[in-house]
Amino acid sequence: MASQSPQYKLPLPARIGLAAEFYRYCKEHELRFQRCTGCGAWRHLPRPMCGECGSFDYQWARSSGRGTVYSWITVVQPLLPAFNDAVPYSVVLVDMEEGVRMVAMLQDTAPEALRIGMPVEVVFEDAAAEIALPRFKKSG
Amino acid sequence: MAHFLKDKACVVGVGETRYTRGTDTTTLQDALQASARALADAGLKPHDIDGIVSNAGLAPAPETLAANLGVRELRFAVGNTVGGGAGACAGLQIAATAIACGLARNVLMPVGWHSYSGLRVRKLGSEVDLATVPGPIGATIADFYMPQGAFVPAHFYGWMATRYVQEYGVRPEAAGAVALAARRHAHLNPLAYMRGRTLTLEDYLNSRIVSYPFRLNDCCLETDGACAIVMTSAQRARDLPKTPVYISGCAEGHPYPDDDFGARTDLLHIGLTDAAPKAFEMAQVRPADLDFAQVYDCFTYVVLIELEALGVCGRGEAGDFVRGGRIELGGDLPILTHGGLLSEAHLAGASHIVEAVRQLRHECGERQVKDAEVGVVTGWGDFGDGSIAILRR
The missing domain is CATH 3.40.47.10 (Thiolase/Chalcone synthase)
Incomplete structure (x- = not known):
């Protein structure tokens, strides 16, 4: 069981199956995605098999951590008590340079600044002793 | 044929x-x-x-x-x-x-x-352990959406709606027209829960944002x-x-x-x-x-x-x-x-x-x-x- 840092109140990932591998790298503040060793395709979410070529072989390849905003929401009404102090917060879809897209909370960036195509970069938030979560902030 | x-x-x-x-x-x-x-x-x-x-x-x-x-x-x-x-x-x-x-x-x-x-959708993640929800979506939410603050349909579909609004310059009045049509028809349906409860475009536009781009009356x-x-x-x-x-x-x-x-x-x-x-x-x-x-x-x-x-x-x-x-x-x-x-x-x-x-x-x-x-x-x-x-x- 994670020893959650007292300041951190938000839900932690369940880390089931291959997700645990993804988060093992996050703990080292490394953003890595699966890359098929058969055809070279990047993928996220983590999956056992490549949907492009059918290969079961992959490596965890390092991402540049840079991308652009594809879409977002800004949550105003917290639906769980854990988020009471977090609102308003934005959750962005980020087109990564590697071609995958990921979901992440926006950090250190005003929701009003959000635009489609806005450059963002990954930052890591240490949530518990062995868990760090990728977040994104406006680049530059 | x-x-x-x-x-x-x-x-x-x-x-x-x-x-x-x-x-x-x-x-x-x-x-x-x-x-x-x-x-x-x-x-x-x-x-x-x-x-x-x-x-x-x-x-x-x-x-x-x-x-x-x-x-x-x-x-x-x-x-x-x-x-x-x-x-x-x-x-x-x-x-x-x-x-x-x-x-x-x-x-x-x-x-x-x-x-x-019964179980309200907003209780997902508190009364229901998302990681145990069968079907295709539970594990995704538990591992990759919930820790980032997205865990209910209003959040997920909001990504689509924002993209839609931004890509095509759709105004809130368009979504409001859907809300108003549904309400107008509900007034004619004896079974409808909202029958008789007036909703004007002004009411719609003034309803609070619960999760951008959704107002309360979008839900x-x-x-x-x-x-x-x-x-x-x-x-x-x-x-x-x-x-x-x-x-x-x-x-x-x-x-x-x-x-x-x-x-x-x-x-x-x-x-x-x-x-x-x-x-x-x-x-x-x-x-x-x-x-x-x-x-x-x-x-x-x-x-x-x-x-x-x-x-x-x-x-x-x-x-x-x-x-x-x-x-x-x-x-x-x-x-x-x-x-x-x-x-x-x-x-x-x-x-x-x-x-x-x-x-x-x-x-x-x-x-x-x-x-x-x-x-x-x-x-x-x-x-x-x-x-x-x-x-x-």
Whole structure:
């Protein structure tokens, strides 16, 4: 069981199956995605098999951590008590340079600044002793 | 050559409970009550039923229903798992196929859901451990969305709506037109929970943002109730009391990948985008032929995106399409003539089918679409699964 840092109140990932591998790298503040060793395709979410070529072989390849905003929401009404102090917060879809897209909370960036195509970069938030979560902030 | 499934099965009975917020009954009691009324409407007895399709998670198991109804010979029992609110409409396809193939004679499809008094969607992640939710979406939310602050449909579909609004410059008034049409129609429906509660465009625009881009009045209701549908073959339907309503076309569609919004090349390519052309082709009907559209309306913006997927207008054009009362009774394409999830009650799409059937039987009184001959019902669920049925009298 994670020893959650007292300041951190938000839900932690369940880390089931291959997700645990993804988060093992996050703990080292490394953003890595699966890359098929058969055809070279990047993928996220983590999956056992490549949907492009059918290969079961992959490596965890390092991402540049840079991308652009594809879409977002800004949550105003917290639906769980854990988020009471977090609102308003934005959750962005980020087109990564590697071609995958990921979901992440926006950090250190005003929701009003959000635009489609806005450059963002990954930052890591240490949530518990062995868990760090990728977040994104406006680049530059 | 006509599709083998076209017009082979009919809806012959519909029924529902009252729609409330707060109830002393169980979902099983409600589903049985609605089923009994649907059977009476069809002129059938429980022992005539040999097939039950129930929407997994939104109705009791077929075996439970059979045991309580007195169904003696259940030979086609399906706990339909097609995503959430897409399940009811997808169930029409399952039942029609079973009937056309002779696997079942008379099929019952109930939905009973206490989305107000039972588990509320907003409790996902607190009272329900998302990691243990079966099906395609639980693990994705638990591992990759929830820790980032996204865990309910208003969040997930909000990504689509923001992209839609930004890509096409859609104004809130367009979504408001959907909310207002649903409310106007609810005023004409004695069962509708929001009947008599006025909603103006000003009210809509002033309603608070719960999760951008959704205002409170973009979101559907949480209510308690049940409804049920009885189907049989076109041949047997002719001997039953009510005007048969034919399943002329049906299809389901699933966005790729179905378990993650993020990985989709085009977030606005939904399940219905793939399903709709197949259903229209099967039915040999064009979007312009539709007399009404009961479009799954969990959120107003989802309705706009679905209207485009249906092909009633082009992509990015729904904002213009819904102007000037076109989607209201008396307009070119009335939608949600019962009030929908937005203003009648949340039956996960099943009440959309019930309403379509009543419209095609010309039983809808002051909300009747004049001379309705053909209409469409859509379903939408989970991460954008889509289903569609084109019905005719």
